[in-house]
Amino acid sequence: MPQSSNTFVRFEKIDKSYDGKELVVKNLNLDIAEGEFLTLLGPSGSGKTTTLMMLAGFENPTSGEIYLDKKPISSITPHKRGIGMVFQNYALFPHMTVYENLAFPLRVRKIQNDEIENKINKALDMVSLTNFENRMPNQLSGGQQQRVAVARALVFEPKLVLMDEPLGALDKNLRESMQYELKHIHENLGVTIVYVTHDQGEALTMSNRIAVFNDGHIQQLSSPNELYERPTNSFVARFIGENNIINGTIVESDSKQCKVKTDNDEIIHANPVISNNVGDTTSMSLRPERVLINPSAEIPNKFKAKIEEVIYHGDHTRLRVNLLDQNDFILKVPNASNIFSFENGSEVLLGWDSQDCRALDFIGNKKNS
Numbered sequence: 486m487p488q489s490s491n492t493f494v495r496f497e498k499i500d501k502s503y504d505g506k507e508l509v510v511k512n513l514n515l516d517i518a519e520g521e522f523l524t525l526l527g528p529s530g531s532g533k534t535t536t537l538m539m540l541a542g543f544e545n546p547t548s549g550e551i552y553l554d555k556k557p558i559s560s561i562t563p564h565k566r567g568i569g570m571v572f573q574n575y576a577l578f579p580h581m582t583v584y585e586n587l588a589f590p591l592r593v594r595k596i597q598n599d600e601i602e603n604k605i606n607k608a609l610d611m612v613s614l615t616n617f618e619n620r621m622p623n624q625l626s627g628g629q630q631q632r633v634a635v636a637r638a639l640v641f642e643p644k645l646v647l648m649d650e651p652l653g654a655l656d657k658n659l660r661e662s663m664q665y666e667l668k669h670i671h672e673n674l675g676v677t678i679v680y681v682t683h684d685q686g687e688a689l690t691m692s693n694r695i696a697v698f699n700d701g702h703i704q705q706l707s708s709p710n711e712l713y714e715r716p717t718n719s720f721v722a723r724f725i726g727e728n729n730i731i732n733g734t735i736v737e738s739d740s741k742q743c744k745v746k747t748d749n750d751e752i753i754h755a756n757p758v759i760s761n762n763v764g765d766t767t768s769m770s771l772r773p774e775r776v777l778i779n780p781s782a783e784i785p786n787k788f789k790a791k792i793e794e795v796i797y798h799g800d801h802t803r804l805r806v807n808l809l810d811q812n813d814f815i816l817k818v819p820n821a822s823n824i825f826s827f828e829n830g831s832e833v834l835l836g837w838d839s840q841d842c843r844a845l846d847f848i849g850n851k852k853n854s
Contacts, residue, residue: 492555493519493677494540494645499549501535501701509535511701513549517679519644522671524680524688527698528724534649536698537681541647542566553645564593569638569646573653575630577622583609583633584618590641608636611670628659635667639676648680652687664690685725689713697721718759719845722770729776729814731769732847738763742839745769749810754785754839759846766847771837773803776816778825780836787836790814795827802827808835 494517501510510532517523525533538544540551542563550557558566570576577586587605596604609615612632622630631651638646648667652660668691671678682688688695689709697704697712697720705712705721716722723730733745733753743757745767755769780787790808797803801817804827808814816835818825827833 491518491520492516493521493553494679495552496536496540497550497552499536499539499551500547501532501539501544502547508547509701510539510546513701513703515696515703515706517677519677520675522668522678522680522691522693524682524692524695525698526682526685526688526695526724528683531698532701533681533683533696533698537647537649537679540679541568541570567643567645569641569643571631571634571638571646571648571651573650575622575634575654577630577633577637579622581622582618583614583620583622583625586622586633587618587637587640590637594641596641604640604642608640611639611673612636612666627655628663631655631663632666635670639670639674643676645677645679648678650682651680653682653684660687661690667691689725697724699724715758716770716843716845719768719770719848722843722845723848727773727815729771729773729811730848731771731809731811731842732849733767733769735761735763735765735767735844743844745844747809751788751809753842755842755844756840758843761844767844768846768848770843770845771841773815773817775837775841777836778816778818779834784836785839786842787834790833790835792827792829792831792833795829804833806833806835 496513496515499510499513500508502508513536525536527533535544539546542561546559551559553566584605587608588601591601591604605618609618612635614629614632652663655663664687692709694706694708695712696706699720705717712721712725716725722728731747731753733747735743736746737744738757738761743755743761745753745755747753753769777784788808790806792804792806793812794805795802801819804816804818806814806816
């Protein structure tokens with residue numbers, strides 16, 4: 486199969502089974518562009534880590550082929566693929582200094598000593614660890630150890646770096662700081678990065694594109710904005726961000742809008758993404774931040790709701806309301822002004838635009854996620 490000019494990694498018809506019976510990756514076809522930051526995102530057991538391990542060479546495909554820079558690599562051993570790796574547990578040599586840890590992949594590649602020093606200095610500067618070369622790993626914080634692991638993956642200037650949940654062991658603030666650092670390193674170097682995580686916020690922050698995995702398949706492959714704003718099925722809508730699920734039956738439809746009758750016989754105007762045939766059952770997805778209080782007259786969907794719970798979150802107030810006989814319907818109200826005051830038990834008029842309410846595949850009576 487011909488590859489486009491900037492395709493750097495290609496998975497072609499990849500299946501993977503560990504036991505010879507059940508496939509954990511199923512007919513995977515995926516192109517990754519040179520210089521791209523692609524994140525493989527999904528729940529545990531979805532196939533994302535197995536996909537990364539096959540690209541690294543630690544696992545072999547059951548069938549299909551993987552191409553790196555247009556060359557098949559399934560029969561090439563990991564250390565000959567020229568790929569940088571960063572793991573969650575850092576995988577630093579505890580008996581070596583920072584300098585020696587970074588020198589190791591260079592000496593394996595028989596780089597000259599004077600060039601080794603230049604490359605190490607450059608790598609340490611890149612991760613803001615200049616003058617740390619004589620420290621031992623146990624003399625570094627978790628964040629500093631992870632920086633060394635990143636520097637070691639980049640020091641020999643690979644064209645491809647794989648990262649397997651590298652920030653999972655860090656605390657929240659440090660993890661967020663490292664997200665921006667990795668993003669900036671990628672932008673400055675232009676190296677291709679394939680990143681695995683189950684953290685949706687991490688994926689949205691750093692990636693050019695995100696592949697959402699579930700049950701061995703890619704459910705959607707899109708930019709962060711596209712993935713969040715326009716999920717193509719109910720799994721993606723529930724997995725990426727928070728959303729309200731409203732079930733119903735389509736009673737009227739065209740290519741731009743459909744009308745859905747809910748279980749309590751209310752009519753909702755929605756955007757027909759998957760379900761658009763009269764009689765189809767559908768699960769509609771609606772983001773909490775898209776719900777309006779006291780909506781204008783032109784908003785098609787307006788319903789009275791009873792406030793069940795008010796939770797202050799600093800930059801916004803989170804309301805849990807009873808709406809359309811659902812007592813777990815959520816909306817978020819920015820705290821930019823004191824226009825609204827909320828009390829448990831009070832009534833409020835809510836509404837939303839039909840284009841923000843996406844009619845997707847039916848998932849039954851599942852709660853918000």
